[in-house]
Amino acid sequence: MSYPFLSEFDIIFAGGGSTACVVAGRLAACDPSLRILILEGGQHTLNKAAHVQPYQYFIHQAPTSTTMTINVGNPSPHLNGRAPIVHCAHCIGGGSSVNFMNYTRSPASDFDDWGVDGWESKNLIPLMKKVETYEVQADRPTHGYNGPIKVSSGGWKMGISEEFIRVGMKYHKRRFSDDSNDLETCNTYTHMRRYIDGTTGMRSDAAHHYVYNQAHNPNLQIWVGKHVKRVIFEDKHAVGVEFTDDPVSCPDAGQSSSIVRASKLVVVSAGAFGSPAILERSGIGAEAILKRCDIQQLVDLPGVGENYRLRDHNIVFSPYFAADGAITMDPLWRGEENVIQEHLARWKSNRKSLIAQNGNDAKIKWRPDDEELKVMGSTFEPRWKEFFQDRPEMAVAILTVFAGYLGSGDLPPRNYMTAEITTLYPASVGSVHIKLGEDGKEDIDFTTGFLDDPSDIVPLNFGYKKLREIGRRMPSYRGEVAAFHPPFPEGSAAVCGEATGPADLNAPDIIYTAEDDEAIERFHRDTMQTGWHSLGTCAMKSRADQGVVDARLNVYGVTNLKVADLSIVPKIVGTNTYSTALLVGEKAAMIIAEDLGIKCRP
Numbered sequence: 151m152s153y154p155f156l157s158e159f160d161i162i163f164a165g166g167g168s169t170a171c172v173v174a175g176r177l178a179a180c181d182p183s184l185r186i187l188i189l190e191g192g193q194h195t196l197n198k199a200a201h202v203q204p205y206q207y208f209i210h211q212a213p214t215s216t217t218m219t220i221n222v223g224n225p226s227p228h229l230n231g232r233a234p235i236v237h238c239a240h241c242i243g244g245g246s247s248v249n250f251m252n253y254t255r256s257p258a259s260d261f262d263d264w265g266v267d268g269w270e271s272k273n274l275i276p277l278m279k280k281v282e283t284y285e286v287q288a289d290r291p292t293h294g295y296n297g298p299i300k301v302s303s304g305g306w307k308m309g310i311s312e313e314f315i316r317v318g319m320k321y322h323k324r325r326f327s328d329d330s331n332d333l334e335t336c337n338t339y340t341h342m343r344r345y346i347d348g349t350t351g352m353r354s355d356a357a358h359h360y361v362y363n364q365a366h367n368p369n370l371q372i373w374v375g376k377h378v379k380r381v382i383f384e385d386k387h388a389v390g391v392e393f394t395d396d397p398v399s400c401p402d403a404g405q406s407s408s409i410v411r412a413s414k415l416v417v418v419s420a421g422a423f424g425s426p427a428i429l430e431r432s433g434i435g436a437e438a439i440l441k442r443c444d445i446q447q448l449v450d451l452p453g454v455g456e457n458y459r460l461r462d463h464n465i466v467f468s469p470y471f472a473a474d475g476a477i478t479m480d481p482l483w484r485g486e487e488n489v490i491q492e493h494l495a496r497w498k499s500n501r502k503s504l505i506a507q508n509g510n511d512a513k514i515k516w517r518p519d520d521e522e523l524k525v526m527g528s529t530f531e532p533r534w535k536e537f538f539q540d541r542p543e544m545a546v547a548i549l550t551v552f553a554g555y556l557g558s559g560d561l562p563p564r565n566y567m568t569a570e571i572t573t574l575y576p577a578s579v580g581s582v583h584i585k586l587g588e589d590g591k592e593d594i595d596f597t598t599g600f601l602d603d604p605s606d607i608v609p610l611n612f613g614y615k616k617l618r619e620i621g622r623r624m625p626s627y628r629g630e631v632a633a634f635h636p637p638f639p640e641g642s643a644a645v646c647g648e649a650t651g652p653a654d655l656n657a658p659d660i661i662y663t664a665e666d667d668e669a670i671e672r673f674h675r676d677t678m679q680t681g682w683h684s685l686g687t688c689a690m691k692s693r694a695d696q697g698v699v700d701a702r703l704n705v706y707g708v709t710n711l712k713v714a715d716l717s718i719v720p721k722i723v724g725t726n727t728y729s730t731a732l733l734v735g736e737k738a739a740m741i742i743a744e745d746l747g748i749k750c751r752p
């Protein structure tokens with residue numbers, strides 16, 4: 151069948167997020183004559199303050215935001231009947247333009263675990279180095295010093311973070327290390343590094359650092375506000391892409407379709423939600439899923455949309471009151487104009503002020519010791535033994551604190567700090583597919599899997615208590631914001647409330663009763679949320695094992711079609727995932743350059 155094509159490119163990217171920008175940018179730089187088109191549903195981010203000024207990251211979560219879209223999961227009994235919500239990015243640069251900018255990397259062994267030819271850590275470490283300019287310390291063997299993405303300590307030291315490290319080391323009895331992102335160190339208190347350029351004080355995103363910096367190349371085109379419906383095939387050879395105006399970022403535009411032709415390759419790079427949806431709309435997926443949407447099957451690939459590691463990292467935030475004199479992000483996040491102007495003026499003169507901060511300066515990639523494991527009990531034991539015990543480089547969770555209130559509640563204008571636990575390798579797995587809604591329009595059939603596996607809630611429950619013990623010993627502590635903590639029964643020693651100052655470092659721990667523990671568990675099932683690290687829905691595995699792409703990112707059963715984004719990740723990684731998206735982008739660029747015979751710098 152032939153179609154009228156609007157125009158023709160060599161390579162078309164369906165989705166213009168973190169990974170797509172890396173691949174497109176690298177390929178365009180290698181061969182400026184390559185005609186590349188990025189089709190992105192969201193809008194441009196070029197030089198927009200909301201994207202380049204680090205402190206503004208949280209505004210993208212606002213209910214009216216158009217730079218993020220909301221995916222509503224199916225209600226789950228493991229979340230007390232709640233329908234969980236997972237945001238994903240919707241703009242050029244994708245997650246890299248809206249994320250929290252925290253720099254972490256997984257242990258090298260995570261990649262060896264994938265068991266995919268060519269993706270072993272020894273092959274990937276040179277690419278991890280190629281990505282970054284590590285401004286924090288010189289001459290570290292696993293870090294890079296010439297890459298486009300700048301990693302720094304951020305624009306301002308937060309006293310609350312120093313307190314967290316100091317108290318954590320003493321109370322929690324762990325060492326300090328100056329780098330827990332060296333691909334093996336964990337279980338040490340350390341500073342959080344950020345994807346913030348130490349010289350410009352700006353966000354280090356994939357859009358500005360891989361594609362916007364090549365605006366002089368007319369062959370690298372970015373079309374925004376374009377929603378990719380499906381890939382067009384001739385026989386089973388991908389030849390182009392069909393798209394409409396994006397209903398979120400262009401709500402008033404018509405919905406008529408256009409088609410662009412790709413002479414060399416179509417790359418689906420729409421993230422863990424967008425990519426499986428595009429494949430399914432193109433007839434690639436499980437028969438039952440396609441049939442219910444009246445889509446003719448082109449390739450039987452039941453792994454599309456499965457393996458959802460939204461199993462992603464599970465997060466719980468717990469806010470505390472902080473001392474009046476503490477320096478926090480609160481005045482900026484509340485929009486206090488005089489404080490914003492003061493910090494903007496400093497930032498403009500020397501690029502160092504709270505404008506260049508995300509408020510999150512300290513962490514531990516925590517791994518329980520024997521005593522802690524005993525307290526965590528038998529529900530976690532099988533998971534520990536099977537997965538963590540013999541792998542000292544693997545942490546169970548990241549424990550951290552933000553200097554400021556990170557949440558959507560309307561709180562009085564005071565100072566806050568927010569403790570956060572992010573579990574790194576939850577066992578539950580979900581899925582995401584398209585379906586037809588009651589109105590006949592496309593909808594999402596999304597099972598998060600959150601807390602399905604009984605072992606997944608244990609570190610959250612334990613981590614809540616540990617963070618509270620650390621928090622209440624920090625000099626800036628002034629009590630818990632009770633509305634966002636478990637509602638402990640009246641009279642319990644665990645009841646939350648304001649305090650006049652911190653507890654003594656040697657004070658006894660709070661004793662929790664069985665009823666208190668139930669309150670914590672219920673609270674976590676009611677409130678735990680995504681870590682925004684969705685991945686795995688077009689997994690790079692064998693076809694027999696529900697894989698969707700092979701080791702060279704080719705979609706099984708068709709030609710000329712690759713997937714390049716975090717949907718290809720076959721097994722969960724123990725890290726905030728921007729580092730993995732950048733890595734997948736660099737690897738994908740190499741693979742595509744080799745396939746097309748383009749010579750690139752190694």
Ligand SMILES: Cc1cc2nc3c(=O)[nH]c(=O)nc-3n(C[C@H](O)[C@H](O)[C@H](O)COP(=O)(O)OP(=O)(O)OC[C@H]3O[C@@H](n4cnc5c(N)ncnc54)[C@H](O)[C@@H]3O)c2cc1C
Pocket residue numbers: 164165166167168169170189190191192237238239240241242243244245246248249250251252253254376377378379419420421422423424425428681682683684714715716717725726727728729731
């Ligand atoms: C709120 C938030 C906070 C985060 N914080 C951190 C952090 O601090 N540190 C860290 O390391 N990681 C963080 N991450 C994770 C990291 O940013 C993501 O894992 C990463 O950006 C994912 O890259 P990707 O290329 O797979 O997808 P994305 O970057 O999400 O890109 C997918 C793109 O495809 C577009 N798209 C989807 N469907 C279509 C369609 N049909 N047509 C056209 N375009 C489409 C989307 O609009 C999006 O721009 C965070 C993510 C979020 C959302």
